[in-house]
Amino acid sequence: MNKKKIAILEDNYVMSKNLEEILCINDFNVEIFRSISRARADLSRYNPDLIIADLNLADGHAGEYISELRSNKKFHYKPIIIMTGLLDINELHYLDIGVSKIILKPADSRLLIRIIKRLLNKPSIYLFKKLESFNNLFK
Amino acid sequence: MKIRMPEISQVSYIVENLPYGILIEDSDRKIHTANQALIDIFNIPLNPEQMHGLDCKDLAAQIAPYFKNKDQFIETLNKCLISKKKQGPFQLELISNKYVELNYIPYYSEGAFLGHSWCYADITVQKESENKIVNQTLFFKNILNSIPADIVLFSPEHKYLFINSTAIKDPALRKWMIGKTDYDFCAYRNKPTSIADERRQKFQEVIRTKKGLQWEDQMINREGKQEVVLRILHPYINEKQEIEFLVGYGIDVTDFKEKTLKLSEEETKTNFLKKQIKNIVFTIDSKGFFEDINPVWGNITGYSIDESIGLNFLHFIEDQQIMHQINEFMNDQGRNDFSFSFQIRTKTELRWMEAYILKERYINQNVKSIWGMLTDIDEQKKEQQNLISAINKEKELNELKSQFVNMVSHEVRTPLAGILSSVELLQITNQNVSEDLKDKNEKYYNRIKDQILRIGDLMNDVLLLSRIEAGVIEALPSKIDLIKTLKQFLFEDFNINDSETIKMIIQGKPKLIPIDWKLMQHVFTNLLSNALKYSKGKPKPVLKLSYQNDGINIIIQDYGIGIPKQDLNNLFTPFRRGSNVGNISGTGLGLVLVKYFVELHNGKIEVTSEINQGTIFSFYLPYGI
Numbered sequence: 153m154n155k156k157k158i159a160i161l162e163d164n165y166v167m168s169k170n171l172e173e174i175l176c177i178n179d180f181n182v183e184i185f186r187s188i189s190r191a192r193a194d195l196s197r198y199n200p201d202l203i204i205a206d207l208n209l210a211d212g213h214a215g216e217y218i219s220e221l222r223s224n225k226k227f228h229y230k231p232i233i234i235m236t237g238l239l240d241i242n243e244l245h246y247l248d249i250g251v252s253k254i255i256l257k258p259a260d261s262r263l264l265i266r267i268i269k270r271l272l273n274k275p276s277i278y279l280f281k282k283l284e285s286f287n288n289l290f291k
Numbered sequence: 292m293k294i295r296m297p298e299i300s301q302v303s304y305i306v307e308n309l310p311y312g313i314l315i316e317d318s319d320r321k322i323h324t325a326n327q328a329l330i331d332i333f334n335i336p337l338n339p340e341q342m343h344g345l346d347c348k349d350l351a352a353q354i355a356p357y358f359k360n361k362d363q364f365i366e367t368l369n370k371c372l373i374s375k376k377k378q379g380p381f382q383l384e385l386i387s388n389k390y391v392e393l394n395y396i397p398y399y400s401e402g403a404f405l406g407h408s409w410c411y412a413d414i415t416v417q418k419e420s421e422n423k424i425v426n427q428t429l430f431f432k433n434i435l436n437s438i439p440a441d442i443v444l445f446s447p448e449h450k451y452l453f454i455n456s457t458a459i460k461d462p463a464l465r466k467w468m469i470g471k472t473d474y475d476f477c478a479y480r481n482k483p484t485s486i487a488d489e490r491r492q493k494f495q496e497v498i499r500t501k502k503g504l505q506w507e508d509q510m511i512n513r514e515g516k517q518e519v520v521l522r523i524l525h526p527y528i529n530e531k532q533e534i535e536f537l538v539g540y541g542i543d544v545t546d547f548k549e550k551t552l553k554l555s556e557e558e559t560k561t562n563f564l565k566k567q568i569k570n571i572v573f574t575i576d577s578k579g580f581f582e583d584i585n586p587v588w589g590n591i592t593g594y595s596i597d598e599s600i601g602l603n604f605l606h607f608i609e610d611q612q613i614m615h616q617i618n619e620f621m622n623d624q625g626r627n628d629f630s631f632s633f634q635i636r637t638k639t640e641l642r643w644m645e646a647y648i649l650k651e652r653y654i655n656q657n658v659k660s661i662w663g664m665l666t667d668i669d670e671q672k673k674e675q676q677n678l679i680s681a682i683n684k685e686k687e688l689n690e691l692k693s694q695f696v697n698m699v700s701h702e703v704r705t706p707l708a709g710i711l712s713s714v715e716l717l718q719i720t721n722q723n724v725s726e727d728l729k730d731k732n733e734k735y736y737n738r739i740k741d742q743i744l745r746i747g748d749l750m751n752d753v754l755l756l757s758r759i760e761a762g763v764i765e766a767l768p769s770k771i772d773l774i775k776t777l778k779q780f781l782f783e784d785f786n787i788n789d790s791e792t793i794k795m796i797i798q799g800k801p802k803l804i805p806i807d808w809k810l811m812q813h814v815f816t817n818l819l820s821n822a823l824k825y826s827k828g829k830p831k832p833v834l835k836l837s838y839q840n841d842g843i844n845i846i847i848q849d850y851g852i853g854i855p856k857q858d859l860n861n862l863f864t865p866f867r868r869g870s871n872v873g874n875i876s877g878t879g880l881g882l883v884l885v886k887y888f889v890e891l892h893n894g895k896i897e898v899t900s901e902i903n904q905g906t907i908f909s910f911y912l913p914y915g916i
Contacts, residue, residue, distance in 0.1 A: 164705055170712030177719055208701075237704025239697055239754050243809055253783065257708035258747050260740075261715045267783050 155181040156272055159200035161191055161217075162235075163210045167257075171204070174261045180268075187211045196226060202272060203227075204264075207236045215249065222250040231271035235259065307339070312391075312411035318404055320347040332391060332411055333357050359384045371395035375404060382414070390418035441520075441541030447534050449473075449494050458541065497524050497537060507544070519548045571644075571665040574651075577658040579603045579621065591667055593638030604663070609634045609641055620648070621661070632668065643672035689761030696757050700750040711743045752880035755813065756865070759887055766891040768805035773836060773843070776808060780815060793819060794831045799838030804914060810888045817881035818847045818908050825872070826851025826905065842894075842913035854900040862898060871902070 158180045162168040172182045183198050185191040188211050195203075203221070205214045214234070221227040231252040243254055252271055255264060303324065306313050312329030316322055325342040329335070333354045335342070342350075351368055358364040364383055371378045379394035392414045397407040435442050441458035443451055451468045459465040468476065473487035497504050503525035512518045523540040571591060573584040581600045589595055592607065605614050613633040620629040628649040634641040648663040718736045721729060758764050774797060781793060822832035832849040854862065854869045861867040863886040866879040889896045889910045896910040 164709065166709035167705065167712065170709060170716055173716055174712060174719070206705075235708070237701040237708070239700055239751060256747070256751075257704040258711040258743055259708070260744070261712060263783070263785075270783070 155179060156202065157181045157183070157198065157200040158268070159191070159195060159198055159203045160184045161188070161203060161205035161209065161214060163187060163206065167206075171261075174265075175268075178265050188214065188217045191217065195221075196224075199226070201230065202268060203230060203232045204268075205232060205234055207234060207238060207241070215246065218246075218251060219249045231268075233264075233267065233271070235264075310412075312409075312413070314347070314350075314409040314411075315406065316347045316408070317406040321345070322347055322350065323406060329411060332385075332389070332413060357385050357387070359386050367393065371407075375407070379410075380412075382418070389413060389415040391415075439543070441539070443539045445494070445537040445539060447498065447536070449491065452536055493524060494537070497526055498534060501526055501528060501532075501534065508541075517545070518543060519545045569667060571663075571667075573604075573663050573665075574660045575604045575663065576660055577621065579605050579617070579661075582660055591637060591642065591665075592635065607636045609636050617648075621658075624656070626650075632672075635665070642667060642669040644668060686761060689757060690763065693754060693757040693761050693763070696750070696754045700754055703750065704747065707743055707746060711740060714739050714743070749880070751813075752884060755884055756880055759884075764810070764891070766807040766810060766888075768807045768892065770803035770805050771808055772801070773804050773806065774801055777815065777834070777836075780812060781819075784812065785816070785819065792823070792831050794833045796833060796835040797838075798835065799843075801836075801838055802843075802914065804843055804912060806892065806912070810891060814885045814888050814910075817885050821881065822847050822849035822851070822906075824851075825849060829905075841915075842911050844909060844911050846907060846909045848905060848907045850905040853902040853904055854898070854906055855902060859898065859900065 158175055160168050160171055160175075160182060162171070162184065163186050168184045168186070172184055175182045183200070185195060188209055205218065207214050218232055218234075221230075221232070232250065234246060234251050234254045235257055236254065237257045239256070241254070246254060253267055255267070306315070306324055307326050309326065310328060312332045313324065313326045314322065314329055315324040322342050322345045325339055327339055330337065330339065330342070334357070335350075335354070351365070355361045355364055360383070367381050367383070375397045377394075377396055380392040381394075383391050383393060385391060390413070392412040394410040394412075395407065396410065398405040435453070436456040438455065439457060442453075442455040443458055444453040446452055450470050450472055454465050454468055456462070456465065459468060467479075473490050474484060476482075477484050477487045493504055493506065503523060505521060505523040508520045508522055510518050510520065521540075521542045521544045523538075523542075525538045525540075526534045527536050527538060529535045568585070569587060571585060571587045573588065574582045576582055580603050584596050584599060586596065588599065592599075605617060608614050608617070610633055613631060616631060617629070620626055628647065630645070630647045632643060632645050635644045645666040645668045646663060648661050650661050651659045653659050714736050718733065721732045721736065724732060755764070774795075777795070781795075819832070819834065826832060826849040829850040832847065832851075835844075835846040835848070837844040837846070852869075852871055855871055858867070858869045862869075863882050865883050868879045885908075886896055889912070892912050894910050894912040896908065898906065898908050900906040
């Protein structure tokens, strides 16, 4: 079982199912979490290599949960991709809390796959970004 | 029939009592009879009887000195004596200021000269009244001549009867003009007859209406100065209601006119100052009590000047803080003037005023009084407030709009993402379909995908535009490595299959550039996707970064369909697209955002294009913003 594991945090059924299918076709192991509470309960057990999250979920905002994950040693270096329909989010803020990449819906799945593969090969990329934005604060 | 002559004594009686001085001489020039009247005229110290038999020559010599003109008297006598014919009357003036009239009557009987009589009549009274008339005429003539106005009399035929010396100075010409007309004058002076025509017209009007007429003539005088002459033509109508003559006056009213003009000028000025000066001007003493105020004060505040003088200026100020500031200014020796805005307390309301006050000092630098000027800015201020609230309202509205667009966009984006992923899955399953259907399906799937992505782009652009309109977008640049950022952008974000097909060229020594990438990535997305979109099947588009001394020049060049010349000017206008785009999809908003974001970075964008040769977008970003 060499397949990389991807967790999808998404409450939209169609979206999550389609994404799951596309990722499976691309040879990933996928598990869907439909709410933050589900993720809190089970994500640790699943232990994904990468997390794709929607921001607005039925039981809360994913932003806080992501900060929570980042403070957990287990998820310290796991790449996190945000997929959102919101245009005016504060990108810097999410990069600061450790989001590796923000993708705007609707996005070409080939682009998503490309980003996932890159992040899995170089999981430290998000740290780079964090540092970059951190440095920007002092310029 | 024998004529019965009166007795000599009777004749003597008659002679004696005639009111004329009678002297009868015989042919030897001896006095036959002289009456008392004669003796009285010449004051001869003899009575009539004593005169009898005296030599007339002696008498003539004796009375000659009584005449003012002695020679004239003797000459007259001799003339008569030589002619021996009835002569006279001769008027002679005596030294006693009396006038006498002399008649000479010779007597003949049957052809023989018998003698003659001299008859002197005292005509002093008659002469005096005659003289009086002459003098009076002269007097009036003199008056007319000395009046500084042209005065002429016309006959009803429009001939000159009289001209005073003001009208024509030259006495010869004046004399010549009598009985002449204006036409004669024009001919004499070689002038066009138009003046005469004009005068004739007016003259006839007066004749017709029997009423006076006046008009003003503007003329240039001999010194070349403009002159205004008021002319009056007035008919003199006798008892029979006939026009006997007409009087023409001409009065030089230039000075008068000028004075009137000056007067009206003064009036205009005063009115102007009264009506147009809308500022309150006042002086207050060093404690703030009014000394003098102009009338505008009353118009604005509703308080009369009388009731305000002696009151303190601060009394009319509402704002305590302003009062405090003014007090501070008045007490601060170092300060000379002070400008502020405040609300003045008028009788009915509070009005916004702009004030300027200035200290007038004595030589010892003590404040003598304070001059002030108030400008009513109430309406401006209200207008300004209306404007600000209107702007704020619009901003709110725009903010609301962008929030709405954002919300709608989010609500639409999630299902769009669902549709897109479904189509992508269909594309995957399409791999297993029979060959004849596969290509067709692939074409349709791609079309759907393309349209979905287009809706996403459109919402992106609309949202950004509404945020620009709301004025909430500002550039927050930070120094970035543009090459690295662009490479990653092309790899991770560029929503096109063939992002590798863009050729990147770098010139110069790379530097960190202050860029707000969040904004600038829209510029690259738009320009690069355009370059690819409009050059399918053509050589690769080129992205050239040229690092220069003060900034970076970025060129995005494609070899596609190009932009028609007539569309170049409207390229950066919302919803305008080139007329040759055909069925290539686009929102018509992209380039508007590109220009805006480039300018937000103090950059400049230019475009050159050639149909079917390609398009070059080039923009310059300075290193220092």
